[in-house]
Amino acid sequence: MAVLAFREALNQAMREEMQRDERVFLMGEEVGAYNGAYKVSKGLLDEFGPKRVLDTPITELGFTGLGVGAAMAGLRPIVEMMTFNFSLLALDQIVNSAAKMLYMSGGQVGAPMVIRGPGGAGHQLSAQHSQALEAWFCHIPGLKVVTPSTPADAKGLLKTSIRDNNPVIFIESEVLYGLKGEVPEGEYTIPLGVAEIKRPGNDVTLVAHAKMVHVALEAAEELEKEGIDAEIIDPRTLRPLDTETILQSIRKTNRAVIVEEGWPFCGIGAQVVDTIQHQAFDYLDAPILRVTGVDVPMPYAKPLEHLHAPDKARVIDAVHRVTYKN
Amino acid sequence: MKSGNSSRGAVHVPDASASIAEAHLVEQQERARQKDPQLLRDLLEKMLLIRRFEEKSAEMYTLGKIGGFCHLYIGQEAVGVGAIAALEPEDAVLCSYRDHGQALARGMDPGAIMAELFGKRTGCSKGKGGSMHLFDPAVGFLGGHGIVGGQIPLAAGVAFAAKYLGQSRVTLCFFGEAAVNIGSFHESLNLAQLWKLPVVFICENNEFGMGTPILKTSAIRDLSEKAGSYDMARAVVDGMDVLSVYDGISEAVERARKEDLPTLIEARTYRFMGHSMSDPAHGTYRTREELAEHRQRDPIKRFTSTLESLGIINQEYIDDLDSRIREVVDQAVAFADESPDPAPEDLATDVYLP
Numbered sequence: 114m115a116v117l118a119f120r121e122a123l124n125q126a127m128r129e130e131m132q133r134d135e136r137v138f139l140m141g142e143e144v145g146a147y148n149g150a151y152k153v154s155k156g157l158l159d160e161f162g163p164k165r166v167l168d169t170p171i172t173e174l175g176f177t178g179l180g181v182g183a184a185m186a187g188l189r190p191i192v193e194m195m196t197f198n199f200s201l202l203a204l205d206q207i208v209n210s211a212a213k214m215l216y217m218s219g220g221q222v223g224a225p226m227v228i229r230g231p232g233g234a235g236h237q238l239s240a241q242h243s244q245a246l247e248a249w250f251c252h253i254p255g256l257k258v259v260t261p262s263t264p265a266d267a268k269g270l271l272k273t274s275i276r277d278n279n280p281v282i283f284i285e286s287e288v289l290y291g292l293k294g295e296v297p298e299g300e301y302t303i304p305l306g307v308a309e310i311k312r313p314g315n316d317v318t319l320v321a322h323a324k325m326v327h328v329a330l331e332a333a334e335e336l337e338k339e340g341i342d343a344e345i346i347d348p349r350t351l352r353p354l355d356t357e358t359i360l361q362s363i364r365k366t367n368r369a370v371i372v373e374e375g376w377p378f379c380g381i382g383a384q385v386v387d388t389i390q391h392q393a394f395d396y397l398d399a400p401i402l403r404v405t406g407v408d409v410p411m412p413y414a415k416p417l418e419h420l421h422a423p424d425k426a427r428v429i430d431a432v433h434r435v436t437y438k439n
Numbered sequence: 440m441k442s443g444n445s446s447r448g449a450v451h452v453p454d455a456s457a458s459i460a461e462a463h464l465v466e467q468q469e470r471a472r473q474k475d476p477q478l479l480r481d482l483l484e485k486m487l488l489i490r491r492f493e494e495k496s497a498e499m500y501t502l503g504k505i506g507g508f509c510h511l512y513i514g515q516e517a518v519g520v521g522a523i524a525a526l527e528p529e530d531a532v533l534c535s536y537r538d539h540g541q542a543l544a545r546g547m548d549p550g551a552i553m554a555e556l557f558g559k560r561t562g563c564s565k566g567k568g569g570s571m572h573l574f575d576p577a578v579g580f581l582g583g584h585g586i587v588g589g590q591i592p593l594a595a596g597v598a599f600a601a602k603y604l605g606q607s608r609v610t611l612c613f614f615g616e617a618a619v620n621i622g623s624f625h626e627s628l629n630l631a632q633l634w635k636l637p638v639v640f641i642c643e644n645n646e647f648g649m650g651t652p653i654l655k656t657s658a659i660r661d662l663s664e665k666a667g668s669y670d671m672a673r674a675v676v677d678g679m680d681v682l683s684v685y686d687g688i689s690e691a692v693e694r695a696r697k698e699d700l701p702t703l704i705e706a707r708t709y710r711f712m713g714h715s716m717s718d719p720a721h722g723t724y725r726t727r728e729e730l731a732e733h734r735q736r737d738p739i740k741r742f743t744s745t746l747e748s749l750g751i752i753n754q755e756y757i758d759d760l761d762s763r764i765r766e767v768v769d770q771a772v773a774f775a776d777e778s779p780d781p782a783p784e785d786l787a788t789d790v791y792l793p
Contacts, residue, residue: 138603164603170633175592175626182596185581186531188603205623209586210593218574219565220789222581254790278792 114295120153122264122296123229123285126271127154127191129300131161134189137275140167140176141193141230150195151231151290177203177228181210181280184226189275194230197284198242203228204249211280212255227274229283231290232260233324233374234411237418243411245323245375250282251352251384257281257305258352262326264294266349269303277305286324286374308355310362314344317432318362320385321372322348325423329372332428341436351381356388363389367398368435372423377405399435404428460735463680467745470682476751482524482681483746486516486739488764489540492549493712495768496539496556500716504776505556509570512540514711517738518643519544521676521684522611522706525692529606531579533594534613536571537643538583541613547575549767550774559778566781567789579608587648588614588621591640595627598638602699609695610638611688616705617648619662628703632669637695639688640703643678645710650724666703678708679738709733 117125131137138161143150145158145168158166169176173194180190194200200207211224234243250258257279261267267285274281311326312333321329326347333343344362348354363369369389371382382403389401404423411421432438471479493511500509512519515537523532523544534541542552547563555562556570564574571585581597584590594612601608618624619642631638642662646653659665666673672694676687684706691702711734712720721730746752752760 167634170626170629172622172626172629174623175595175630178589178592178623178627179596179599179630182533182581182593182598183600183603184596185593186597186600188600205586205589206592209589210584214582215792216789217564217568217572218576218582218789219563219567221564221574221576223792225792257791 114297116293117264117296118290119264119267119285119292119294120151120290122268123153123271124155124157126268126275127157128160130272130275131157131165136187137189137191138165138167139191139193140169140180142169142171142195144168144193149193151287153290154193173199173202174206178206178210180226181206181214181224184224184280185214185222190226191275192226192228194228196242196287197230197232197246198244200228200230200246207250207256207280207282208253212253216255223278224280225278227271227281227283229271230285231287232284233286233288234418234422235288237413237415239413240410245373245406247284247351248375248380251381255280256352257350259283259305259350260323261285261349262289262311262323262347264292265296266303266309268296269301270305270349273302273305276302284323289324303349305350306353306355307350308346308348308358310344310358311347312343312345314342314366316342316366317344317368317370317436318359318366319343319345319370319372319428320348320359321345322351322381323374325372325374328423328425329428331425332432335425335429336432339438341432341438343432354384354388356392359385359388360393363393364396367396369401370404370428370431370435371401372404372428374406374422376408377403378408380405399437402431402435404431463677464741464745467680467682467741468748470686471745471749474682478524479746479751482520482685483739483742483752484760484764485520485544486681486742487760488549488767489516489520489543490739491764491768492543492771493539495772497712497716499556499772505570506558507569508536509556509716510537510714511712511716512537514733514737515643515645515678515708516540517681517742518641518678518684518706518708519613521681522613522641522688524685525688526609526611529579529608531581531597531608531610533581533590533597533610534583535587535590535615535618536583536585537615538571538573542573542575542580542583545578545580547573547578547580549771553771553775554778557775557778558780559775560781560785561774561778565785565789588618588623590614591618591623591627594638594640595631595636598631598636599634601637607696608637609692611641612638613641613643615648616642616644616646616653616662617656618642619665620656625668628666628669628671628701631701632671635699636701637699638701639691639695640701641688642703642705643708644705645708647710647714647724649714650718650722652724661705663703663705672700672702673704674702675705675707678706679736679741681738681742709736
């Protein structure tokens, strides 16, 4: 298998889908001549030309809304957010137009499109450029939300998202763009709504998505030395959520820790906790714990930034508590 | 042609004085003489259909058969009818929440619209959209939209798709005057001119954003001037004159179809009813006298006079037309009344496509 960086896998996915379907086009700030602020769209302008790779003004509301209209009229837009922080400018069009069009038209007019770009914290970018907003989008019926954690998943999930008939929010962890991993050769897709067990284990279930999968994996390695065998479930798609895979794991391990970068209040973990207590209550041997970002905006100073994000130590601590080791 | 210089000269500022009203009538007669009489009769019929449909909607609202918000189009019929008459069947229309008029003008079934207002399963949006969200893609009607200015980027996107796919489709986008202060208006106009999109933006200036007069919300009086920021062609039309609207939009539609260029048109109109059914006709923001003065410019009365004066219709024709339209509206109500409510299982469908 070829080893690709996360950004290269995304690039391949877009290239292949644009080759496959003339209706797919890419637009966003700096996606063309600049090759993307994070170089995810490298070479696409050269290959597909300015009709299909469009540099936009810095107007998220306008160009996202234009994308929704284009989707309503038969195209398959990929709208790149330079970072998902800026998606807040486009939130009206994402929530009030893209997500609801199908419903309020009685099933007549949909908006098949992908809104993608980097999300999450990193590199001392401080409050307005460091936040994990996936829970916001998960709240909205009509949207699908995808958060890949590996290059192989990124490619397979993005291809599926582009082919999906609904608006898909596709959030790429900014700090994962350089992550390398094996990517299958040839055509493959990964269905939305199907979780993957990133590490099988018997003693505790860790549910983590995006870059938190890697934090969980690091923690699991440490825990293994203590004789604690953690199972790591990566939902990959947060909406629709593959609850069955999570529940099966809980029925086996009887303990759960949910790890997410976002804030705790109304976060993804809250939804997972609800699912588990509702459908696997009798299997639990300990309260479910959540390891999340701290409930404050992201600070600039490096030591404070480190304190904000879930890390290996906090995950290990949570596992100790649900396994009554401390 | 440099698009920025293509604004039309004539600006009709609403004025109810008798001499101006007379001048308007003369101008309308001039325009009418150059048109096919059948087109003129069709325009009258559409306007009257909207008027009677809306009067009936108000009645049904007070009877509790229509819920939610219900924003009527009475007084503005000439804008929707004149503009949509300039379109071909393949063209697209998007508008805001005051959408009953445009939907009827576009030829949507009055029964399906009334059923939608009643929240019935046979409604044009299966009872899931209601008054503000009428849809019928079969006639290119891509929605009433409920967030002020929210439909403007969508219209630019529909026009983008038409150009991308090599279709000759023109997109018409209606919005109120309050929307021109919103970011999405500016972002969309910039993109439309920058990317040369076949779209016509129609600002229906009915003078009030809900209860706030335009003088309190816009720093400029001639809203079409906003096109100047984007080097876009612009025009002002008399929104109480269906032929002024028709001519102005026809020119813009041709520009869109032949040159892939957008136009911003300000149609100066006035609404005779409140902002919505929860707002009395004159409200607290305008006087009964002001409303009465504007009612003298009623686009339907004015157009009827014009066609009568030209001998295109007579009183018998008008009476017959009105009774036929009342029958159509009554049938729409009967259809809506007899239609089933959505079933409980309809609640969770149409959220996602397979």
